[in-house]
Amino acid sequence: MKLSYIAARKKSAFTQELQLLLSFFTITLLMLFLTYAFLLFKNYTFVHDKNAKLMEKSDVIASIDKMKVQIEFIEKQKALSEKVYTKNTVLKDSIGNLFDLVPMRITLSRAELLHNGLILYGITPNKDVYNFMLEAPLRSIFHRTYSSFYPTQNGWLRFVSTNYIDNEELLDEE
């Protein structure tokens, strides 16, 4: 009987082929699951980012709407103030024109500026001076002019001149 002096090689279940196969399996499955995990993570972050951006967008839209309302209101204030200032300036010019209209020979004692007219009280040396120097320009401005005279003790005439603009024209101006 022949005997070997070399010790018997230990046999392993993990042969080289099996190790290669397991490595291949592991790498393949790892790649698959990592790709899947990557996709899941990215999809989650996309949804999260989208929701955050949508919320930010609605905030920005709300801010824009609020600012638009404020802009509109400031423009309303500006328009109203300009209207008021213009009316004051026109009023100043109108009063200036009124006093310029009165000739030196006629003295005013009272003037009432109404929304649609003008009432003047004063003294004139005679009717002709009044008619030519005051009533004529008043007639060119107002639609209806009425005058009445009362004699004074010194021979002059006290007059009341009532002048009106028709309502249609005032409505057009407004």
Add this chain to the structure above:
Amino acid sequence: MKSNISRQHIYLISASLVLFIFVLIFSFIVLIPEGKEYRIKRVDLKKVSKELREYKSFYEDTHNTYKDLQSKNRRIITAFDGVFNPYRFEKQHKQYFSALSVSELKLSSSDKDFAIYEVNTTSEINSPTSFYDFLDAVNKSDWIIGINFPINFKRDGELIKSSFTMKVYCNNKETNTSASESEAK
């Protein structure tokens, strides 16, 4: 006929086939739909991001317009927001009159945006020029004031007695405080 393939090799080939089938099934059932969803969501996010950028740019433009308008009309905004004070008004404008008296403020009308108050004024002036100067000064005062009809002038010796109504325009505080809020900011 005896096959050359060992039993071990048959196991290996079988295991490889199982893996191959698993990879195919997993890819088609899970991975590819998830990938499609990934693409859709990425495009969706890009679209939302683009929209947000556009809105932000529009917000910047609107904000600049608003700030510009606010700085150009600061005096008017403050004037509308201010409460009319008859004593301060008298103090500021008495230089144009020999005597000036302002009545208490009275609500005339109000709408959604503005409230209009009326003030009756009686005064004495030396000449009409003083009244013109007063009208100029009213346009630069701390409030938005419109001089309203009827205006009466009556000679009284060397002076002219005048009486008129002023309309003071204010923000309607009950319905609109946006301008004042923005001013505070």
